[in-house]
Amino acid sequence: xxxxxxxxxxxxxxxxxxxxxxxxxxxxxxxxxxxxxxxxxxxxxxxxxxxxxxxxxxxxxxxxxxxxxxxxxxxxxxxxxxxxxxxxxxxxxxxxxxxxxxxxxxxxxxxxxxxxxxxxxxxxxxxxxxxxxxxxxxxxxxxxxxxxxxxxxxxxxxxxxxxxxxxxxxxxxxxxxxxxxxxxxxxxxxxxxxxxxxxxxxxxxxxxxxxxxxxxxxxxxxxxxxxxxxxxxxxxxxxxxxxxxxxxxxxxxxxxxxxxxxxxxxxxxxxxxxxxxxxxxxxxxxxxxxxxxxxx
Numbered sequence: 001x002x003x004x005x006x007x008x009x010x011x012x013x014x015x016x017x018x019x020x021x022x023x024x025x026x027x028x029x030x031x032x033x034x035x036x037x038x039x040x041x042x043x044x045x046x047x048x049x050x051x052x053x054x055x056x057x058x059x060x061x062x063x064x065x066x067x068x069x070x071x072x073x074x075x076x077x078x079x080x081x082x083x084x085x086x087x088x089x090x091x092x093x094x095x096x097x098x099x100x101x102x103x104x105x106x107x108x109x110x111x112x113x114x115x116x117x118x119x120x121x122x123x124x125x126x127x128x129x130x131x132x133x134x135x136x137x138x139x140x141x142x143x144x145x146x147x148x149x150x151x152x153x154x155x156x157x158x159x160x161x162x163x164x165x166x167x168x169x170x171x172x173x174x175x176x177x178x179x180x181x182x183x184x185x186x187x188x189x190x191x192x193x194x195x196x197x198x199x200x201x202x203x204x205x206x207x208x209x210x211x212x213x214x215x216x217x218x219x220x221x222x223x224x225x226x227x228x229x230x231x232x233x234x235x236x237x238x239x240x241x242x243x244x245x246x247x248x249x250x251x252x253x254x255x256x257x258x259x260x261x262x263x264x265x266x267x268x269x270x271x272x273x274x275x276x277x278x279x280x281x282x283x284x285x286x287x288x289x290x291x292x293x294x295x296x
Contacts (some may be wrong), residue, residue, distance in 0.1 A: 034234045041241045042081050049086050049118070051250035056115035058162045061244065062124045065169030066207065067197040068179040070230040074169070074237045075122055078244075082118070091122035104128065104146065105153055112162070125150065129214040131196060134206045147217040154223040164223050165247060167240055168211070169230040173204050 029037075052059060061078075063071040079087050090111040099107050105125055113119045128146045132138040138146075157164050171179075180197070183189045200207060219225040226243060230236035 028232055029234055029238070034238065037238055038077060038241075041238065041245065042077070044245050045078065045241065046081055047252060048245065048248060048250045049082050050253045050255065052118060053086060053116045054253045057250075058113040058115060059118040059248070060113060060121065060157065060162055060164045061118070062121045062126070062164070062166040063169070064123060064126050064130070064167070065228070065230065066171050066176055067200050068176050068183075068192075069169035069171040070233045070236050071122065071169050072192075073233055074228075074240055075120055077237050078241060079120060086116065087118040087120065089120045089122055090124075104142070105149075112157070125153075126214065126218075129218070130207065130210055133210045134203055135196065135199070147213075150218050151220050151223070154218070154220075158222050163248060165244055166223060166225050167228050167244075168215075168225050169228045169236060169240075171230045173201075175231050177201065 051057065063075055065071055075089060079089060090108075092107060092111070095107065108121070108125050111119055111121075125146075128138055128143065129150075133143050154164060180193065180201070183193050215225055226240075228236050228240045
């Protein structure tokens with residue numbers, strides 16, 4: 001068994017880092033502390049959003065990692081209070097037959113931010129280094145070209161002024177399996193399980209090798225990778241957002257003071273049309289309340 005994507009559990013337990021509880025559930029952050037810090041970080045993200053709008057900055061955040069590593073939950077908290085006009089999520093489906101004939105990066109380029117925008121890639125062009133490589137969805141030539149071209153491609157993004165941040169979410173095989181099992185019985189999350197996800201269980205080491213090779217070629221000074229330990233989801237969310245904020249040189253932007261206008265004097269000419277002329281949504285809640293009261 002492995003801890004994260006790297007060392008055996010037995011070796012990890014001997015390290016000084018593990019004694020501090022980097023991934024042990026016994027050291028899980030209290031809910032109250034988590035909620036308070038998440039609120040503080042989300043407040044800072046709103047400030048960053050205002051700075052992005054005011055300065056015309058362009059930000060790209062790449063989320064990659066194992067299936068069930070906690071990327072989706074972190075993205076949800078990251079974007080929860082941001083305007084969809086400023087921050088949007090790019091989660092691209094399987095390429096179409098036409099897209100398969102395009103330059104590989106072409107469909108991702110179409111989602112890059114304009115001035116004053118933040119784009120979060122829920123998986124990205126790194127599909128080729130991971131699932132496509134392991135599952136045989138790309139040829140060896142395509143894979144080799146990807147490894148050679150990606151640092152050049154990302155250097156072009158950075159040279160053009162895009163603030164590019166790349167995060168890899170790391171989770172152990174035991175924890176990944178536990179999360180997969182929890183999804184099997186959860187009707188709200190069963191859709192997250194695909195045949196490719198399930199095959200990742202038996203191809204754990206293949207994905208580990210692919211990740212290691214990806215880092216060798218694409219963890220470069222212009223666009224480094226940042227590893228997020230995601231054994232405990234709440235820790236991963238706070239650690240990732242906190243780190244991201246620390247890497248962006250945003251500042252507070254003065255906002256005009258907002259005051260509510262006085263309500264105008266009562267109208268003397270307006271008459272609301274009869275309610276019967278409109279179609280209203282049925283009062284489902286009233287039925288629920290009635291059902292609840294009938295049980296007492």
